[in-house]
Amino acid sequence: MSDDDLNYLSAREAARRFRDRSLSPVELLDAMIARAEAIKESVNPFGDCYFDEARDRARESEKVFAGKGGDAGPLEGLPLVVKDTSAIAGKRTAKGSMIYRDHVDTETDPDIDRLCSAGANLFARTTTPEFGWLYTTQSRIWGVTHNPWRHGISPGGSSGGSASALAAGATVLATGGDSTGSIRQPASQCGVVGYQAPFGRIPMPGSSSFGYYLHHGPMTRTVADAALMANVMSGPDIRDHNCLQERVLIPDELDGIKGMRIAVSIDLGFYEMLDDVVRETMVSLDALRDAGAIVDLIEVDWAEELVRLGHGGQEFLYADGINAALEEHGDIVSDYFPQLAETANSYTANDYRRALTMAGEVWKDHLGPMFGKYDAFITPTVSSPEIPATGWQKDTITVNGKEVTDTQTAMTVLWNMYGYCPVLSVPSGMTDARLPTGLQVIGRPCDDITVFQIAAALEQRRPWLDTPERRPVLS
Secondary structure, X not given: OOHHHHHOOOHHHXXXXXXXXXXXXXXXXXXXXXXXXXXXXXXXXXXXEOHHHHHHHHXXXXXHHOOOOOOOOOOOOOEEEEEOOOOOEOOEOOOOOHHHOOOEEOOOOHHHHHHHHOXXXXXXXXXXXXXXXXXXXXXXXXXXXXXXXXXXXXXXXXXXXXXXXXXXXXXXXXXXXXXXXXXXXXXXHHOOEEEEOOOOOOOOOHHHHHOOOOEEEEEEOOHHHHHHHHHHHOOOOOOOOOXXXXXXXXXXXXXXXXXXXXXXXXXXXXXXXXXXXXXXXXXXXXXXXXXXXXXXXXXXXXXXXXXXXXXXXXHHHHHHHHHHHXXXXXXXXXXXXXXXXXXXXXXXXXXXXXXXXXXXXXXXXXXXXXXXXXXXXXXXXXXXXXXXXXOOOOOEEEEOOEEEEOOOOEOOOHHHHOOOOOEEEEEEEEOOOOOEEEEEEEEOOOOHHHHHHHHHHHHHHOOOOOOXXXXXXXX
16 A cells, blocks of 8 residues: 555544554554645644644554553544644633634534544644635634645645545544534645534534534544544534434445435535536436436526525624624634625624524525425535635635636535535536535435445445545656
8 A cells, every 4th residue: 555545544444554553543643643744834724733632642542452442442543633622621722813823722512522433533724714614724823734745735624634534644634613604615725524413413512502503523534434423423402402412324235225205406606616626526426326316407596695694694694793792803814704704794783683584484485395305405605615724704716707706616504594404515526627526415314324425336336545546746
């Protein structure tokens, strides 16, 4: 096995090799740390790193597999990175901001605690924009994170550090957070897998559990690894009032999709779509048909205003916090922060109320009836991946002769509004300019397993990152 193949091992394959002792957790961690060091300037996916203590844990896992320790957890010895917005007791959580550069948490978020208790080896924090409030990943505290597929292109945001680390072969497992697409958009931009579980499936503590748009979730290189992480992260926790009490486990062996009915919208009726994204989506749909699914393109004429209000409602809710940060810490926030405040202040309480009203109407009149007829809904995740790494919220790119912002390329916020729908973003192909494309598989409320079945069927027919020609060329 080449060094590069070692860096792109799936979690399940690495675990198998740990068990038969053809690979050591120390050997795998060292490969990840070496890759992290090699790309820290060109990609820059990591904030704080804990390499020495992670090596100590890897040696303990090595003893476990040698029969000289306790029982191996389901994630024993697997290298893990965690987004710099999740709390970890005794560790700094900067939230991508100089404001919190000295903040150390006293309690660990439930999902992160479960991953570490299952044996995952946390070795670094991944970069995020300030407060996770941008579709690129850049900040004054961490600098600019680049897409491994092309320097100068965004890996997406706000979980861009996690997505870029996975795509660069610098970790096996990663976590993300998603309030308007921040897991799924970077997963698509980097050609990896990102899962937004139904709201409440993966618990969050305190006030976070009342942020209906907000989800924590796994990011991986394969569908099976996302299922492995989701099974560990999910389940009720007493600290989360709104967590779902039923625990759903994704089975190791997934049924096929023969006979499933899948609805598809390529542009949701209004997005400007890069031709290459459309082409790769259509090829992926043919792969699902080849797997036995019935795939229908449907007309959507209800989404444009709802998407605008979906973003606007969240901007309104966070406006006071953004304003306070700018007023009290204007000298140390990132350069783009005044623009974030300007956007947030442009929306009103009426926009928020209208978002709620319209969401209910659209579900009753359109989405609910659609899910009564179809098992799942598919759209592309991002309409164009050509977003500059240093782009600000109001900067534009040209798609089909029209100027659009990165917010207008992320086709994600609907599924934060309809947060009980599970959504799995998976790679769908590659543009002619060698940037990844992705699609979202959206399930009926709380129907986690179906989205994994569909994504696994696509992955089987269109694999990615499994061979050198399907990996980024790293500088």
